[in-house]
Amino acid sequence: MTRMTRRTLGRLAAGATVLAAAPGLSFAQGSNPLRIGYSMSLSGGLAPNGRSSLLAHKIWQEDVNARGGILGRPVELVYYDDQSSPANVPGLYTKLLDVDRVDMVTSSYATVMIAPSMPVIMQRNMCYVTLLGAGVNEAFKYDRYFNMNVTGDDIRANYAKGFLDVAAKLPTPPRTIAILAVDNEFAQKAAESARYLSKQRGLRIVYDRSYPPTTVDFTPTLRSIQSARPDLIFIGSYPPDSNGILRAASELRITAQMFGGGMIGPQIAAVQAQLGPILNNLVTWDIYSPEPTMDFPGIRAFQEKYRARAVQEQVDVLGNYLQPYAYAQMQVVEQALNRVGKLDQAALAKDMHASTFNTVVGDIRFGAHGEWAEPRNLLVQFQGIRDGDLEKYKRPGAKVILFPENLKSGEPRIPYGAPA
Amino acid sequence: MSGASLPLAPAPAMAAGGRRHLPFWLGAVGVAVLLFVALRAIGNDYGYFAGYFILQYVVLATAWNILGGYAGYVNFGAAGFMAAGAYTAIALRKATGLDLLPGIAAAASVGALLGLGTGYLTLRLRGVYFSIATLCLAVVLQTLVVNWDYVGGSRGAYIVRPREVAPFTSYGEYLFLVMLVLAVLAVGIARTVEVTRLGRGLQAIRDNERAAEAVGVPTLRLKLIATALCGALMAVAGAPLPYYSGYLNPEGAFSLAYAVNAIAMPLIGGAGTWAGPVIGAVLLGSLQQAATVTISSALNLFIVGWMLVIFVAVAPRGILGWFRKRR
Numbered sequence: 089m090t091r092m093t094r095r096t097l098g099r100l101a102a103g104a105t106v107l108a109a110a111p112g113l114s115f116a117q118g119s120n121p122l123r124i125g126y127s128m129s130l131s132g133g134l135a136p137n138g139r140s141s142l143l144a145h146k147i148w149q150e151d152v153n154a155r156g157g158i159l160g161r162p163v164e165l166v167y168y169d170d171q172s173s174p175a176n177v178p179g180l181y182t183k184l185l186d187v188d189r190v191d192m193v194t195s196s197y198a199t200v201m202i203a204p205s206m207p208v209i210m211q212r213n214m215c216y217v218t219l220l221g222a223g224v225n226e227a228f229k230y231d232r233y234f235n236m237n238v239t240g241d242d243i244r245a246n247y248a249k250g251f252l253d254v255a256a257k258l259p260t261p262p263r264t265i266a267i268l269a270v271d272n273e274f275a276q277k278a279a280e281s282a283r284y285l286s287k288q289r290g291l292r293i294v295y296d297r298s299y300p301p302t303t304v305d306f307t308p309t310l311r312s313i314q315s316a317r318p319d320l321i322f323i324g325s326y327p328p329d330s331n332g333i334l335r336a337a338s339e340l341r342i343t344a345q346m347f348g349g350g351m352i353g354p355q356i357a358a359v360q361a362q363l364g365p366i367l368n369n370l371v372t373w374d375i376y377s378p379e380p381t382m383d384f385p386g387i388r389a390f391q392e393k394y395r396a397r398a399v400q401e402q403v404d405v406l407g408n409y410l411q412p413y414a415y416a417q418m419q420v421v422e423q424a425l426n427r428v429g430k431l432d433q434a435a436l437a438k439d440m441h442a443s444t445f446n447t448v449v450g451d452i453r454f455g456a457h458g459e460w461a462e463p464r465n466l467l468v469q470f471q472g473i474r475d476g477d478l479e480k481y482k483r484p485g486a487k488v489i490l491f492p493e494n495l496k497s498g499e500p501r502i503p504y505g506a507p508a
Numbered sequence: 509m510s511g512a513s514l515p516l517a518p519a520p521a522m523a524a525g526g527r528r529h530l531p532f533w534l535g536a537v538g539v540a541v542l543l544f545v546a547l548r549a550i551g552n553d554y555g556y557f558a559g560y561f562i563l564q565y566v567v568l569a570t571a572w573n574i575l576g577g578y579a580g581y582v583n584f585g586a587a588g589f590m591a592a593g594a595y596t597a598i599a600l601r602k603a604t605g606l607d608l609l610p611g612i613a614a615a616a617s618v619g620a621l622l623g624l625g626t627g628y629l630t631l632r633l634r635g636v637y638f639s640i641a642t643l644c645l646a647v648v649l650q651t652l653v654v655n656w657d658y659v660g661g662s663r664g665a666y667i668v669r670p671r672e673v674a675p676f677t678s679y680g681e682y683l684f685l686v687m688l689v690l691a692v693l694a695v696g697i698a699r700t701v702e703v704t705r706l707g708r709g710l711q712a713i714r715d716n717e718r719a720a721e722a723v724g725v726p727t728l729r730l731k732l733i734a735t736a737l738c739g740a741l742m743a744v745a746g747a748p749l750p751y752y753s754g755y756l757n758p759e760g761a762f763s764l765a766y767a768v769n770a771i772a773m774p775l776i777g778g779a780g781t782w783a784g785p786v787i788g789a790v791l792l793g794s795l796q797q798a799a800t801v802t803i804s805s806a807l808n809l810f811i812v813g814w815m816l817v818i819f820v821a822v823a824p825r826g827i828l829g830w831f832r833k834r835r
Contacts, residue, residue, distance in 0.1 A: 168800065168801055169800070171800070173760065173763065173765070174753055174755065174756075174757065174759075174760040175749070175752075175753060175760055175763065175765075176800055177753065178557060178752055178753050178754070179554070179557040179558060179560075179561055179797070179800070179801075180800070180801065182553050182554045182556075182557045182680065183554045183557075183558075183801050185553075186552045186553045186554045187552060187554045200664065200755070200757055200759075200760070203664070203666065203753075203754060203755030204753035204754055204755050206754050206755075207668075207669055207671075207679070207753075207754040208680075210671060211671050211672075211678060211679065211680075227666035227668055227755075228666070228668060228754075271654055271655075271661065271662030272662050272663065273662070273663040273664060273757070276662070276663055300651075300654060300662075301662070
């Protein structure tokens with residue numbers, strides 16, 4: 089056995105130091121990771137979107153670490169399952185900040201999970217980049233809040249604009265509208281927008297009702313809408329009820345010039361597979377579609393990685409909804425940190441207010457209240473849908489963008505209810 | 509007899525010392541002060557939040573025990589009463605701008621009235637029928653809240669709490685202290701009920717309601733006092749909830765977890781004694797909180813379910829009952 093002398097040990101130590109400091113190596117051995125903490129809904133009602141968001145975050149983590157991390161430190165994600173229960177959220181963020189001592193915080197998906205974290209975040213003056221919140225900061229008015237959502241500051245004036253703008257350009261301009269929305273935060277805001285803009289444009293509202301989230305049979309409701317003979321039917325619904333409404337509409341053979349508007353559910357791969365041709369000619373709000381007009385730098389590479397792992401991870405197989413936004417959420421954190429060069433929350437907030445972020449969902453800027461300065465609510469239409477095969481949703485043409493004009497990729501097809 | 513067949517911890521013999529209130533209150537205040545000082549020495553806000561989580565269940569389980577443990581009337585509507593307290597605090601804040609402490613007082617009044625009303629309407633029902641009625645109450649209350657726009661309706665309500673409250677280091681610390689005081693009061697009230705004529709009357713009702721009535725126990729009056737107390741304490745447990753989370757929606761306020769824990773904790777600790785719910789709440793609450801931040805999944809109710817199964821099989825009278833049997 090060779091005995092290690094003190095000199096040999098010294099040489100080895102010096103060699104190790106040089107190697108660790110050498111450019112091209114990812115991180116110094118034992119370097120302190122930069123920790124980003126958040127709660128995520130990995131079980132419970134919000135789990136499908138939560139789990140796929142987490143996969144997007146992990147892909148970003150791998151990408152950023154392959155590039156050498158942030159500020160020369162490898163990135164570590166520290167997350168806990170909030171079980172889709174708002175009551176768990178304050179405790180989890182306190183643990184993240186006080187026990188785990190994370191360097192940055194981001195959020196879980198959805199307003200109901202973001203709102204309970206706000207008091208804890210505000211108390212510690214942290215910069216907070218959230219995912220798909222809806223008007224959370226209207227109540228808190230926190231100047232370090234930044235939301236990754238296309239709705240912008242004024243949901244009422246923007247959300248249903250696409251639906252009504254497209255309708256106004258139809259060969260026979262509509263005169264009447266029916267509005268139906270589930271009793272929850274987001275859908276009610278959507279319905280309020282449809283109501284407000286319809287009145288502004290002189291459309292007669294012939295039906296305007298809400299339904300409780302527990303509703304399972306929509307046949308009576310849709311019969312009632314049918315009897316009012318509206319030109320447009322605007323629905324604000326969530327995944328379980330979106331399915332029920334669309335199935336009932338199909339069975340009752342409901343037709344209208346445009347049907348949909350604010351339905352959450354048809355954006356999800358499992359729903360697309362399940363409903364198949366029922367989705368044909370449905371127009372609805374969306375945030376992403378793989379159309380040539382949304383071919384932003386990096387989005388294809390992200391989706392390839394995502395789709396390669398989605399089946400194994402048992403999450404949405406397409407990644408055409410909030411997943412790119414979850415990736416972009418972390419890109420915002422990354423770019424701000426790289427620009428500021430230190431973990432100074434005030435400086436980071438200042439940078440986030442002032443800068444443009446180049447993300448996989450395009451270039452974005454944040455407004456005064458932390459929402460996107462330029463809203464980008466998409467109105468998409470399912471076109472030529474004959475079956476539940478998901479391959480077509482990976483290519484352009486199945487979910488055509490009708491609004492906004494700068495992203496438009498096709499013309500509307502009417503009426504809803506017509507076969508493909 | 510109520511008809512409910514709850515496995516109860518054998519009541520401790522009423523020793524002369526059983527009515528000594530001063531040593532109990534001094535001991536309870538001493539434990540509370542020690543707990544507060546220890547957490548302050550640790551200086552970590554997470555301790556306050558975890559402590560709040562456990563203490564809210566101490567109050568809730570103790571409240572459930574007054575009606576369910578002493579009188580044998582199983583209340584499945586704990587989440588409803590708790591949400592009533594939370595929404596009372598929200599409504600008071602919106603209407604008058606009054607903060608947490610008046611909110612708790614208002615919640616106690618509303619909870620007591622609600623309990624009293626429920627008692628009048630449902631106490632003719634016994635056993636499983638009473639339990640179903642309390643379950644229905646929670647559904648009715650949730651429907652009311654969902655359709656009451658003033659408190660946010662289905663959208664939920666925001667409470668923008670102050671960042672700090674002097675002289676506390678953080679709002680979390682303040683909330684913890686408030687819940688600690690409420691827990692001491694709740695346990696003290698439960699113990700007072702247990703060792704007084706009221707408690708013995710309730711125990712007589714639990715054992716045989718008709719026989720109790722025949723020997724002169726004013727059953728209806730005692731049951732109404734119990735439902736009012738139970739309702740008030742449950743509502744009190746819920747009042748700080750919107751201040752804790754900053755936002756409350758009906759799904760969160762009427763969560764199944766509250767109803768399940770309110771029953772499971774006294775049963776596991778030992779129903780029918782003031783210490784049983786405390787032991788159950790500390791044990792199950794700590795386990796659930798630890799599960800949330802370690803294995804990090806929705807195993808919470810799974811843990812509660814398994815604990816219930818294990819205790820029903822091994823120690824049907826709860827932890828206290830098991831120890832007393834061994835002695």
